[in-house]
Amino acid sequence: MSCDYTRTVLHGYLDGELDATRAAEFERHLESCRECAVALGGEESLRSSLQHSALYESAPIALRKKIRAGLDAATAPAPSLRIPAWQWIAVAAAMLIVASVSWYAWPRIQNSASSSPFTAAEVIDAHIRSLQPGHLTDVASTDQHTVKPWFNGKLAFVPPVKDFADEGFPLVGGRLDVLAGQNVAALVYTRRKHIINVFILPTKEPDTNIHPPGLRQGYQWRHWRHQGMEYCAVSDVSDSDLYELAQLLYQ
Amino acid sequence: MSGFDQGKGSDVLDTQDRARFEQLVLPHLDAAFNLARWLLRSRADSEDVAQEAMLRAYRFFRGFHGGDARAWLLQIVRNTCYTWLEKNRPVELMTEFDEELHPQPSTSPESLAIAGENRERLTRALETLPPRFREVLVLRELEGCSYKEIATITAIPIGTVMSALARARQRLQRTLTHASAQGASR
Numbered sequence: 001m002s003c004d005y006t007r008t009v010l011h012g013y014l015d016g017e018l019d020a021t022r023a024a025e026f027e028r029h030l031e032s033c034r035e036c037a038v039a040l041g042g043e044e045s046l047r048s049s050l051q052h053s054a055l056y057e058s059a060p061i062a063l064r065k066k067i068r069a070g071l072d073a074a075t076a077p078a079p080s081l082r083i084p085a086w087q088w089i090a091v092a093a094a095m096l097i098v099a100s101v102s103w104y105a106w107p108r109i110q111n112s113a114s115s116s117p118f119t120a121a122e123v124i125d126a127h128i129r130s131l132q133p134g135h136l137t138d139v140a141s142t143d144q145h146t147v148k149p150w151f152n153g154k155l156a157f158v159p160p161v162k163d164f165a166d167e168g169f170p171l172v173g174g175r176l177d178v179l180a181g182q183n184v185a186a187l188v189y190t191r192r193k194h195i196i197n198v199f200i201l202p203t204k205e206p207d208t209n210i211h212p213p214g215l216r217q218g219y220q221w222r223h224w225r226h227q228g229m230e231y232c233a234v235s236d237v238s239d240s241d242l243y244e245l246a247q248l249l250y251q
Numbered sequence: 252m253s254g255f256d257q258g259k260g261s262d263v264l265d266t267q268d269r270a271r272f273e274q275l276v277l278p279h280l281d282a283a284f285n286l287a288r289w290l291l292r293s294r295a296d297s298e299d300v301a302q303e304a305m306l307r308a309y310r311f312f313r314g315f316h317g318g319d320a321r322a323w324l325l326q327i328v329r330n331t332c333y334t335w336l337e338k339n340r341p342v343e344l345m346t347e348f349d350e351e352l353h354p355q356p357s358t359s360p361e362s363l364a365i366a367g368e369n370r371e372r373l374t375r376a377l378e379t380l381p382p383r384f385r386e387v388l389v390l391r392e393l394e395g396c397s398y399k400e401i402a403t404i405t406a407i408p409i410g411t412v413m414s415a416l417a418r419a420r421q422r423l424q425r426t427l428t429h430a431s432a433q434g435a436s437r
Contacts, residue, residue: 011417015391017398043420046427050392053370055377059284063298067280070306075269 005029006039014043116223116230117201118180120216126177127197127219127234130186136195137173137188147174151185159185159200160229164248169196189245196235196245203230210246213239222246264312272312275320280305282321282394283328289389290332292378296339304331322396325404329386336382343382376426384419391416 005026012018013026030036130136139150148161154176163171169189177186177199184201203225210224221234222242226249233246264272283304287297308327315323336344377385386405390396401416402409 007417008414011420012398012413015398015413015416017413042424046420046424047392049369049373050388053373055370055373056281056393057285057288057294058281059301060294060298063284063302064280066298066302067277067305070302071269071272071309074264074306074309076263076265 003033003035005033006036010036010040010043014040014047116232117182117203118232120214120221122179123199123221123232123234124216124219126179126186126199130175130177130188130197131195136175138175140173142171142173144171147171147187150174151176155183155185157185157202157229159187160249161187162249164189164245167244167248168192169245169248191235191237191241191245194235194237194241196233196237196242198245198249199232199234201230202228204228205230210243210250213242224250226250264309268312272309276305276308276312276315276324279321279324283324285393286325286328286386286389287332289377289385289393290329290382291335296335300331300335301328304328307331319400319403322400322403325390325394325396325400326406329404333382372427372430376423376430379426380419380422383415384422387412387415388419388423 009018009022009026013023018026030040139147141147141150142163142165144161144163148158151159151161151174159174161171161174165171169191172188172190174188175186177184179199179201182201184199187198187200189196189198205225207227208225210222214221214223219234219236220239220242221232222239223230223232224246225231231246231249233242233249235242280301284297284301287301287304288294291297291300304324304327308324311327333344377388380388383405387401390401390404396404398409398412401407401412407415
């Protein structure tokens with residue numbers, strides 16, 4: 001064996017662990033080094049046999065049960081709620097305080113008629129995250145017939161994708177996002193150079209109107225439910241613009 | 252050992268810890284069992300050791316401050332396995348990891364393809380490798396761990412994960428070609 005690459009860098013390349021520069025360098029080397037080309041073929045074939053020969057052994061069910069029993073034994077039982085009657089008033093008052101504090105600390109995007117499954121902070125964070133370089137879209141296209149199929153197989157639901165370029169809200173793409181631990185579709189529209197994110201996820205709750213706007217950290221949002229989907233549009237555009245887009249989406 | 256603080260493990264855990272553990276760590280039981288099975292080469296022993304490791308992880312759970320729960324668990328599993336091997340099969344741990352490797356005999360992809368697709372043969376070949384070769388291969392190829400995770404779990408410096416894998420693969424290739432050559436000459 002004469003080529004040093006075969007012994008080391010080839011494996012980083014195979015494992016996808018080289019940075020872009022070194023990977024490109026190795027690919028250039030590969031064009032001229034027969035030894036590395038043969039070795040890479042051999043390693044790929046070895047990997048494929050390792051991964052396709054059912055070598056992975058999952059934990060037996062009996063082990064799962066034994067471990068749960070062991071965890072039970074190592075866990076202190078939940079403290080029982082035996083509270084004298086006169087203390088109930090204090091407990092109730094304390095619970096009320098906790099409830100109202102959390103109510104104000106974590107405002108849900110909601111009005112009294114309906115609540116959304118995510119908090120304002122989560123939606124705003126997701127919106128801000130999307131504005132970081134390279135985070136806005138997974139599929140960049142102004143064509144709704146490109147964006148919609150892109151979601152196929154990536155989500156357990158089909159988000160409605162419409163372009164409103166004629167109405168002044170061109171679609172620029174879509175991406176997958178996570179809100180409150182759930183996978184959601186995010187559609188990206190623009191309005192005079194402002195970005196609007198529309199988060200969509202399925203719901204079993206009944207339809208609502210477009211709720212009054214919410215405002216936080218200078219970002220506006222509008223939330224509504226329509227035909228089994230939960231929508232939340234977020235942006236720094238004016239609320240009248242956001243409402244216009246919400247109405248277009250609602251149709 | 253580097254990576255994660257495993258804590259003292261002396262706290263009494265409550266139902267909240269239990270719920271968090273169920274959510275973060277227990278889903279990696281398959282990974283724990285698979286690593287133990289390949290390190291110990293026995294399903295029965297692996298059940299005992301995986302159970303012990305999982306309960307140890309639970310006792311240390313307050314020392315887990317978020318991050319990669321799978322790597323944290325596998326690190327404990329690996330330590331538990333090596334402790335078990337030291338006690339029960341010390342000879343197996345004597346193979347030097349950094350041995351000088353002989354040039355690789357030319358292995359054509361074709362001969363490997365024939366050798367591959369064969370669970371028995373691959374299992375035997377993997378099991379003849381020293382544990383330190385075996386574990387990096389299992390973590391990489393079966394568990395899909397990144398180099399960073401492998402470094403955390405096996406306590407080898409991240410800069411040497413690539414060469415460790417290179418040597419392990421070379422050994423496995425050699426064992427397989429050897430086996431198929433012997434099989435052909437019979």
